[in-house]
Amino acid sequence: MTSMQIGLSVFALMLVLMGIRVPIAISMFVPGAIGYLMLSGWHPLLAHLKGAVYGRVSVYDLSVIPLFMLMGAFAVQGGLSKALFDFANALLGRFKGGMAMAGILACAAFGSISGSTVATTATIAQVAYPEMRRIGYTGRLATAVLATGGTMGVLLPPSVTLMVYAILTEQNITKMFLAAYIPALLAAIGYLAAIAIMVRLHPDQAPPAKAAPLSEVLASGARVWPILAIFFVVFGGIYGGLFTATEGAAIGNILTFAITLLRGDMDRSRFVNAVRTAAQTSGMIFMIFIGADMINAALALSQLPMQLSDLVAHMQISPVIVMAGIMIFYILLGCVMDEMSMILLTVPTLFPVIMGMDFFGLMPADKALWFGILILTVCEIGMIFPPVGLNVYIMNGLAKDVPMAETYKGVVPFLATDAIRLSLLIMFPALSLWLVHRLT
Amino acid sequence: QEAVVLKLHHFLPASSYAQTMLLQPWCDKIAAESNNRMKCQIFSSMQLGGTPPQLIEQVRDGVVDLVWTLPGYTAGRFPSLEAFELPFMMQNPEATSKALWEYTQQFSMTEFKDVKPIAFHVHGDGVFHMTSKPVKTMADLRGLKLRAPTRMTNKFIAMLGATPVSMPVPQVGDALSKGVIDGAVVPYEVVPSVKIQELVKFHSETDPAEASFYTSTFVLAMNKAKYDSLPADLKKVIDNNSGITPSGNAGKAFLAADAEGKKLTLKNTHNTISASELASWKALGNKLAADWVEEMKGKGADGQKMLDTAKALIAKHAAAK
Amino acid sequence: MNTPLSDATPDRVIDRLCDISAAIGGAVLVAIACMTVVSVVGRAFFSHPILGDIELVQLGCAVVVASFLPYTQHRRANIMVDFFTTNASPRTQGFMDAFGTLLYTVVMALILWRVAVGGIDIKAAGERSMLMDIPLWWPYTLMLPGLLLSIVVGIRQLQWQWERLCRQATTTGDAA
Ligand code: NA
Ligand code: NA
Numbered sequence: 001m002t003s004m005q006i007g008l009s010v011f012a013l014m015l016v017l018m019g020i021r022v023p024i025a026i027s028m029f030v031p032g033a034i035g036y037l038m039l040s041g042w043h044p045l046l047a048h049l050k051g052a053v054y055g056r057v058s059v060y061d062l063s064v065i066p067l068f069m070l071m072g073a074f075a076v077q078g079g080l081s082k083a084l085f086d087f088a089n090a091l092l093g094r095f096k097g098g099m100a101m102a103g104i105l106a107c108a109a110f111g112s113i114s115g116s117t118v119a120t121t122a123t124i125a126q127v128a129y130p131e132m133r134r135i136g137y138t139g140r141l142a143t144a145v146l147a148t149g150g151t152m153g154v155l156l157p158p159s160v161t162l163m164v165y166a167i168l169t170e171q172n173i174t175k176m177f178l179a180a181y182i183p184a185l186l187a188a189i190g191y192l193a194a195i196a197i198m199v200r201l202h203p204d205q206a207p208p209a210k211a212a213p214l215s216e217v218l219a220s221g222a223r224v225w226p227i228l229a230i231f232f233v234v235f236g237g238i239y240g241g242l243f244t245a246t247e248g249a250a251i252g253n254i255l256t257f258a259i260t261l262l263r264g265d266m267d268r269s270r271f272v273n274a275v276r277t278a279a280q281t282s283g284m285i286f287m288i289f290i291g292a293d294m295i296n297a298a299l300a301l302s303q304l305p306m307q308l309s310d311l312v313a314h315m316q317i318s319p320v321i322v323m324a325g326i327m328i329f330y331i332l333l334g335c336v337m338d339e340m341s342m343i344l345l346t347v348p349t350l351f352p353v354i355m356g357m358d359f360f361g362l363m364p365a366d367k368a369l370w371f372g373i374l375i376l377t378v379c380e381i382g383m384i385f386p387p388v389g390l391n392v393y394i395m396n397g398l399a400k401d402v403p404m405a406e407t408y409k410g411v412v413p414f415l416a417t418d419a420i421r422l423s424l425l426i427m428f429p430a431l432s433l434w435l436v437h438r439l440t
Numbered sequence: 441q442e443a444v445v446l447k448l449h450h451f452l453p454a455s456s457y458a459q460t461m462l463l464q465p466w467c468d469k470i471a472a473e474s475n476n477r478m479k480c481q482i483f484s485s486m487q488l489g490g491t492p493p494q495l496i497e498q499v500r501d502g503v504v505d506l507v508w509t510l511p512g513y514t515a516g517r518f519p520s521l522e523a524f525e526l527p528f529m530m531q532n533p534e535a536t537s538k539a540l541w542e543y544t545q546q547f548s549m550t551e552f553k554d555v556k557p558i559a560f561h562v563h564g565d566g567v568f569h570m571t572s573k574p575v576k577t578m579a580d581l582r583g584l585k586l587r588a589p590t591r592m593t594n595k596f597i598a599m600l601g602a603t604p605v606s607m608p609v610p611q612v613g614d615a616l617s618k619g620v621i622d623g624a625v626v627p628y629e630v631v632p633s634v635k636i637q638e639l640v641k642f643h644s645e646t647d648p649a650e651a652s653f654y655t656s657t658f659v660l661a662m663n664k665a666k667y668d669s670l671p672a673d674l675k676k677v678i679d680n681n682s683g684i685t686p687s688g689n690a691g692k693a694f695l696a697a698d699a700e701g702k703k704l705t706l707k708n709t710h711n712t713i714s715a716s717e718l719a720s721w722k723a724l725g726n727k728l729a730a731d732w733v734e735e736m737k738g739k740g741a742d743g744q745k746m747l748d749t750a751k752a753l754i755a756k757h758a759a760a761k
Numbered sequence: 762m763n764t765p766l767s768d769a770t771p772d773r774v775i776d777r778l779c780d781i782s783a784a785i786g787g788a789v790l791v792a793i794a795c796m797t798v799v800s801v802v803g804r805a806f807f808s809h810p811i812l813g814d815i816e817l818v819q820l821g822c823a824v825v826v827a828s829f830l831p832y833t834q835h836r837r838a839n840i841m842v843d844f845f846t847t848n849a850s851p852r853t854q855g856f857m858d859a860f861g862t863l864l865y866t867v868v869m870a871l872i873l874w875r876v877a878v879g880g881i882d883i884k885a886a887g888e889r890s891m892l893m894d895i896p897l898w899w900p901y902t903l904m905l906p907g908l909l910l911s912i913v914v915g916i917r918q919l920q921w922q923w924e925r926l927c928r929q930a931t932t933t934g935d936a937a
Contacts, residue, residue: 021846021854022861023839029868040503047501050879051494053872054901058823059491060607060815061614066790066825160614166635167613168453168485173638241619243801246818250797275787276780276832283833284840286826290872297489303481344485348454387844397840404844497882516889516896583808591891603810606891 003039007304010035014295015388024393025291032295039301048297056293057286060246065119066282067249071256072126073274078260080227085131087217087224093135094211097199100141103128104149104191108184109235111153117339117383118394121150122285125398126277136207139402141198144410147395148191151380154339156184161339161379165372168347171365178439179369179432183377183425190417198413226259284397292390296341305333305345312353319357323426326350327378334382334389342379350375359429366433373432374425381418384411444478444674446666448506449499451492451610454484456633457697462690463508466558466660466681474677478670480506485610492608496661500554505666510656512590513608519739520547521560521657523750525592526732527725530562530655532758537561537691539753540657541684547746555661558682561690563627564698565652566593568644569636570623571616574711575644578720587612587624592728593654597625599724613639625654628701629694637705647715653725658690688757775910775917779835782910786828793821813892820890820900827907834865834914852929859922866915873908876901 001009010031017027036045075081085099092098103124111120125146132142154161157177166176199206234252237243243251260266299305312325333342354371355364362370383391386408396407425431448467452458459482467480483504490498495509496517511518512525523529523543530536540560544552568575568586575581581602588594594604605621613634615621623640631637646653667678729747736743796817804810811817833839841861846854880901888897 017864018842019845020860021841021843021857022864023841025839026861026864026868027841030864033868033871044501044503046875046878047498047503048489049871049875050501050882051491051497052489053876054823054879054904055489055491055494057826057904058819058900060819060822063793063818063822066786066822066829067794070787070790070794158617163613163617163635167633168455170455170632173617173635238618242805244618244620247797247801250794251801253791253794254798272784275790276783278790279783279786279829279832280836280838282826283829284838287830287833287839293489300483300487300489344487348484387842393840393842397838400838403847404842405847408844493888497886514886514888515891515894516887583804585804585810594892598812603804603808604812604892605815606813607815 001038003302004304004307006035006038007299007302007307010295010298010302011304018388023287025287028288028291028295032291032293032298035298036294036301039298052293052297053290056289060244061116062119062286062289064245064249065116065122065285066278067246067253068119068123069126069282070274070278071249071253072123073277074253074256074260074266075127075227076130076277077270077274078256078263078265080256080260080265081127081131082134083220083223084227085128085135087220089135090212090217090220093207094209096203096209097195097206098209099132099135100137100145100195100199100206101192103132103142103145104152104188104195107146107149108152108156108188111150112156112159117150117154117380117391118285118288120153121146121391121395122281122398124149125395126281129399138205138406139399140406140410141195141205143395143399143402143407144414145195147384147389147391147407148411148414150391150395151383152184152187152191154380154383155180155187155373155376157181159376161343161376162372164340165343165347165376168343169351169368169372171368171372172440175365175369175436175440176372178436179373180376181435182431183373183421186421186424186431187377187380187418190421191414194413194417226263227256230255230259281398285394288390288393292338292341296337296345299337300345305342306349310349312350319359322353322357323359323374326354327374327422330375330378331382331385334379334385338390339376339379339383342382343375347375362429366429366436369436370425370429370432374422377418377422377425381415381422385415386411441477443476444670446478446480446505446662447488448480448482448508449486449488449495449504450482450484450508451486451495451608452484452630452633454482456484457629457694457700458508458633459484461697461700462693463660465693466686470677470681473680474674478674478677492610496555496659499661499663502663502665505663506558506660508658508660510589510608511659512592512656515591518548518551519736519741520544520551520746522590522592522732523547523743523746524562524657525590525655526729526747527592527596527653528651528722529750529754530564531651531754533562533564533655533691533695534688535691535757535760536655536754538684538688538757539750541687542753542757543746543750546749552659552661554664556664556667556678556682558660558662558678559687559690561658561687561694562655563629563658563694564655564691565645565648566625566627566654568623568625568642569616569631569640570642570644571619571640572622572642574642574709575623575713576711577713577717584622585620587615587621587626588654589626589656592732593625593656595731596654596725596728599728600721609634612636616640627655627694627698628705629697631701631704637708641708643702643705643708643710644713645710646713646718648712650715650718653718653721660686660690771917775835775914778910779832779914782828782907783832786825786832786907789821789828790825793818793825813890816890816892816895820895820897823900824903824907827904830869830907831910831914834911834918837918839865852926855922855926855929859919859926862915862919862922866912866919869908869911869915873905873912876904876908880905 013031166173234248238248471479493513495507499507584602586602588597588604597604616639733743800811800814880898884898
C-alpha cells in the first residue's frame with residue numbers, strides 16, 4: 001500500500017471501530033498504532049509510545065482541564081453553581097431560551113482564553129449542563145448549545161490557533177485578530193438566532209419564559225456574590241495577564257473550596273464526590289487526547305493531509321471548487337483532530353495553493369487573512385459535525401443520560417447557521433477584512 | 441533504485457530561518473551530492489508528535505532519522521555542553537560552533553554515543569525581548585518573568601534577579617501574548633518563528649564588543665542504525681556533510697539569520713546594555729561558572745579542564761578567522 | 762455512589778482500588794493547586810515565586826491523569842458512539858462491548874509497557890527537570906500504578922462481559 005492508502009485505511013478503520021461501540025479514544029488509538037506500524041515499523045512505533053503518552057499528559061496548558069473540572073465539581077457539590085444559575089435564570093428566564101444564550105456567550109468568553117475547544121466545553125458543561133437540565137432544558141438542546149459554544153474560542157481573539165496560523169503564514173498577529181472579530185460576532189449572532197428560532201419552533205426544548213419578580217432576582221443575587229467574586233478574580237486575572245489559565249484555575253479551586261467550606265456546604269462525602277467527578281471526566285478527556293495523538297502521528301507520517309493538499313494544488317479547476325474541496329476536507333479532518341493539529345499539518349501545504357489562485361482579485365495579504373478566517377471557521381464546524389466531531393463526543397461523555405443521536409439532532413440548527421456564515425464569509429471577504437483596513 | 445528518504449523532525453515552523461537557512465540547504469546539499477539518491481522529508485513544528493525535549497530520544501530510538509534540537513532542553517542529559525551555555529562565552533557564533541564541535545569530540549562522545557552527531561553549533565547574541573519596559577540595568581529585571589532556554593541560562597536569569605520560566609521556543613509566543621511572561625531571552629534569529637516583533641515593544645541587546653550574556657547549543661543528529669544501513673557511497677555523503685565545517689557553517693547561518701530577524705523588529709524600541717553595566721553581570725557569570733565547575737566535580741568530571749578547554753578552543757577559532 | 766460489578770470480593774477490591782487511585786490523583790491535583798497559589802501570591806506580593814512551579818505542574822499533571830484513568834474505565838465513562846447500534850440486539854451489543862473492552866485492555870497494556878520502558882530510558886539518560894532538578898523518571902514511575910490498575914479493571918470487565926454473553930447464549934438456547 002502507498003502511504004496515502006494507509007492513511008485512508010487508518011481513517012476508515014477508525015470509523016468502523018467507532019461504529020461498533022469501541023470507545024472513541026481506542027477507536028483512534030488502534031488504527032493509529034496499526035498505521036504507524038505499517039508506515040514505520042515495530043521499532044519506531046514502540047519507541048514513539050515510550051514518550052508520547054507522557055508528553056501528552058504532562059502539558060502545562062492542559063493542566064487547566066483537571067483543575068477546572070475539580071473547581072466545577074466543588075461548585076456543583078457546594079451548591080454554588082445552583083445559586084449562580086438561579087440568579088441567571090431569575091435575570092434571563094423572562095426570555096425563552098435565555099439561559100441557553102447565556103451558555104453560548106459563557107463558552108465564547110472562556111474559549112478565547114483557554115485555547116482549547118475541548119477544555120472549554122468540558123469546563124462550562126461541568127457546571128452548566130446539570131443546571132440547564134434542572135431548569136427544564138432538554139438534553140438535546142443543552143448538549144448542543146455547550147458543544148457548539150465551545151468551538152467559538154477557536155476564532156475569538158486572543159486565540160492561540162489564530163496565532164499559530166499567523167506564524168505559519170507569516171501574517172501580522174494584530175491584523176489576524178482584527179480579521180476575526182466580525183466573523184466571531186457573526187458566529188455568536190447566528191447561534192443566538194438559532195436558539196431563538198429553535199425554542200419558538202420546538203417550545204418543549206426549553207422551559208417556558210417566566211419573568212421573575214424583582215424580589216426573587218434580589219434574593220438570588222444576594223446568594224450569588226461569592227461565585228461572582230470568584231469569577232471576577234479568576235477570569236479578570238487571566239484576561240488581565242496577571243496569571244495564566246492554570247494559575248487562575250488553581251486559585252479558583254482554592255477559593256471555591258474555601259467558600260463552600262465556610263458556608264457549611266462542603267463535607268467529606270461532597271469533597272469525595274467532587275474528586276470522583278473530576279477524575280471521571282478528566283480521565284475521559286485525556287484518554288481521547290491520547291488516542292487522537294496516536295492517530296494524528298500516523299496521519300502525519302502517512303502525509304495524507306499534505307498529499308491531499310498537494311492533490312488540490314495540481315488539479316486544474318476553478319478556485320471556487322478548490323475552496324469548496326478544502327472546506328469539506330477540513331470538516332473531515334475535524335473527526336479526529338483538534339484545531340491545532342489540523343492547522344499545523346495542512347496550512348504549510350494548502351496556503352501556497354490558495355496564494356497562487358485568484359479570489360475576487362484580493363491582494364496577497366488580504367487573501368492570507370481571509371483564508372485564515374475561513375480555515376478556522378471550518379475547523380470550528382469540523383469539531384461538531386456529525387457523525388463524528390471531537391467536541392460532540394466530549395459533551396456527550398459529560399451528559400451520560402443523553403444519547404449521541406439527540407446531541408446530533410441538537411447541533412443541526414447550529415450547523416445551519418454555520419453554513420450560512422461560512423457562505424457569507426466566502427462571498428464577502430470584506431466581512432473579514434473591513435476592520436483590518438479600517439484600523440491599520 | 442528508490443531514493444533513501446531521511447525523516448527530519450524539528451520544533452520550529454517551516455518558515456523559520458532554522459529550516460530555510462540551515463536545514464533545507466543542508467538537505468539540498470546531500471541530495472545534490474548523492475544525485476538525489478538520498479533526500480530529506482522535513483517535518484516541522486513537531487508534526488510527528490512529542491515535545492521538543494523528546495526529539496533527542498526520537499532520533500536515538502529511530503522514531504525519525506534526523507533531528508535538529510537543543511541538547512539543553514533536556515537538563516542532565518548532556519552536562520558537558522553546559523560549558524558553552526555559561527554566560528559570556530560566545531562572541532562569534534561561527535568560531536564558537538567550530539570550537540564546540542572540537543570540544544564535543546573530546547568531552548561529549550559518551551553523552552552522544554547513541555546517535556550520530558552531524559553538526560554542533562551555537563546561536564548568535566542573546567537579546568532581551570521585553571513587553572513592557574527595556575532592560576538597561578540589572579535592576580530592571582527585578583521580579584520580571586523571563587523565558588530562558590537551558591539550565592545554565594535559567595540559573596543566570598535567576599541570579600540577575602528575574603524569575604526564569606523554562607519553556608521551549610514554540611510556546612514563547614502564546615506565553616508573551618497572554619502575559620505569562622514579561623519577556624524572553626532569544627536571539628533575533630527566532631523572531632519570525634514566534635512573531636516576537638508583534639508581541640513585544642523593546643529589544644535590549646548587550647554591548648556588541650562584549651561576549652553574549654548567553655548562548656545555547658544545538659545539535660543536528662542522525663539515528664545510528666539508519667546511518668549504518670546506508671551504502672558506503674551515501675555514508676560518505678553524510679560524512680562529507682558532518683563535522684567541524686558544517687558546524688561552523690551552521691553558526692554562520694545563524695549569524696546571518698540574526699541580521700534578518702533584527703530587520704523585522706525595526707519599528708520597536710532598541711537599546712544597548714553598556715559594557716560598564718555588564719561588569720557586574722560578568723561577576724555573577726563567573727560565580728555561575730565556578731558553581732558549575734563544582735557541580736561537575738560532584739559528578740566526577742573535571743569541570744575546570746572542560747571550561748578552560750572550551751575557552752581556549754573558542755579563542756583559537758576566533759583568532760583563526 | 763460507586764457501582765461495583767458485583768459483590769464478589771475481587772470486584773469490591775477493584776472498586777476500592779479505583780477509588781483510592783482517584784483519591785491519590787485528587788490529592789496531587791489539590792497539591793498542584795495549592796503550590797500554584799503559593800507561587801502566584803509569592804510572585805505578586807514578594808517578587809518571589811516558586812522557581813519551577815510550571816514544571817511541577819507538568820510533572821504532577823502526568824501523575825494526576827494516570828491515577829484518574831482506572832476510575833474512568835471502572836465507571837465506563839470512556840465515551841463511545843451508540844448512534845449506529847441502537848437497534849442491534851443486546852447480544853450483539855454485548856459482543857461489541859466486550860470487543861471494545863478487549864481493545865482497551867490491550868492498548869493500556871501496550872501503554873503501560875512503553876511508559877515503563879520510557880521511564881527506564883529516561884533514568885539511564887539522567888534527564889532531570891530544568892529548575893527543580895527532579896529526576897524525570899519519577900513521574901514516569903508514578904504513572905505506572907494507575908495504568909496497571911486500568912488493565913486490571915479492563916480484564917475484570919471483559920471477564921464479566923464474557924460470562925454475561927455465555928449466560929445469554931444459554932438462555933436463548935433454552936428458549937429454542
Ligand atoms: Na481560543
Ligand atoms: Na467532524
